[in-house]
Amino acid sequence: MINRGLLIIISGPSGTGKGTLCKTLLKQNKDLNLSVSMTTRKPRKDEIEGKNYFFVDKATFQNMISNDGFLEYACVFDNYYGTPREYVEKMLSSGKDVILEIDIQGALKVKEKYSEGVFIFILPPSMEELKNRIKKRGSETEESFLKRFKMAYKEINYVSKYNYVVVNDEVKKAVKKLESIIVAEKCRVDRIKDSILLTKEGLLHGQFND
Ligand code: ADP
Numbered sequence: 001m002i003n004r005g006l007l008i009i010i011s012g013p014s015g016t017g018k019g020t021l022c023k024t025l026l027k028q029n030k031d032l033n034l035s036v037s038m039t040t041r042k043p044r045k046d047e048i049e050g051k052n053y054f055f056v057d058k059a060t061f062q063n064m065i066s067n068d069g070f071l072e073y074a075c076v077f078d079n080y081y082g083t084p085r086e087y088v089e090k091m092l093s094s095g096k097d098v099i100l101e102i103d104i105q106g107a108l109k110v111k112e113k114y115s116e117g118v119f120i121f122i123l124p125p126s127m128e129e130l131k132n133r134i135k136k137r138g139s140e141t142e143e144s145f146l147k148r149f150k151m152a153y154k155e156i157n158y159v160s161k162y163n164y165v166v167v168n169d170e171v172k173k174a175v176k177k178l179e180s181i182i183v184a185e186k187c188r189v190d191r192i193k194d195s196i197l198l199t200k201e202g203l204l205h206g207q208f209n210d
């Protein structure tokens with residue numbers, strides 16, 4: 001029997017470096033798959049349709065909601081963001097691991113349906129550094145920057161709802177922690193109990209290839 005893939009949720013306030021960490025993680029681990037979200041936000045300078053997001057208008061987004069096409073969706077800073085359901089379910093049931101890089105509201109909704117997911121909260125090394133990072137990214141107006149920064153103060157309180165917390169001080173160190181979490185999760189007995197590794201037959205033949 002194929003083990004279901006892992007659903008890995010990487011979440012945390014805007015500007016903590018979720019996108020940066022996911023990019024490095026995916027580059028180094030070709031077997032991980034990123035779920036591309038749909039959004040009504042306008043593309044930033046270097047963003048590519050279908051790679052960073054599927055950029056759509058409000059009517060298209062609304063249509064997806066009506067057709068139950070999202071695993072979760074949320075309104076974040078006046079724009080809608082959603083995780084298309086079909087891709088994630090197909091990948092997981094064929095044993096592939098999927099990463100969702102989503103906000104905290106969305107992560108909590110996913111937790112209601114997929115409590116077996118691996119929920120990881122990314123923190124900045126300090127709020128001062130978070131401020132620098134949002135500013136450095138340079139994609140926000142002053143109003144939008146203030147919104148994101150104020151919201152971050154509220155959001156860090158949700159860390160206790162997650163399974164893991166990773167402080168993104170240095171990208172390399174933080175990615176190493178993410179990789180370690182994923183490896184450990186894949187070795188959990190409750191995740192592999194249905195695989196050939198731990199069935200009577202597997203134990204009888206004394207072969208333990210994972
Ligand atoms: P998020 O996806 O959480 O909104 P980004 O990945 O866009 O955050 O990162 C926000 C800014 O911080 C970007 O300019 C990025 O280059 C920078 N950044 C991310 N991680 C680090 C880090 N460990 N050290 C310094 N700068 C970082």
Ligand code: 5GP
Binds near residue numbers: 106
């Ligand atoms: P940004 O506009 O900076 O790309 O994203 C704003 C926030 O929306 C980030 O915290 C990002 O993780 C989150 N986000 C991106 N895609 C989704 C999604 O599909 N669902 C939810 N709930 N949040 C998302």
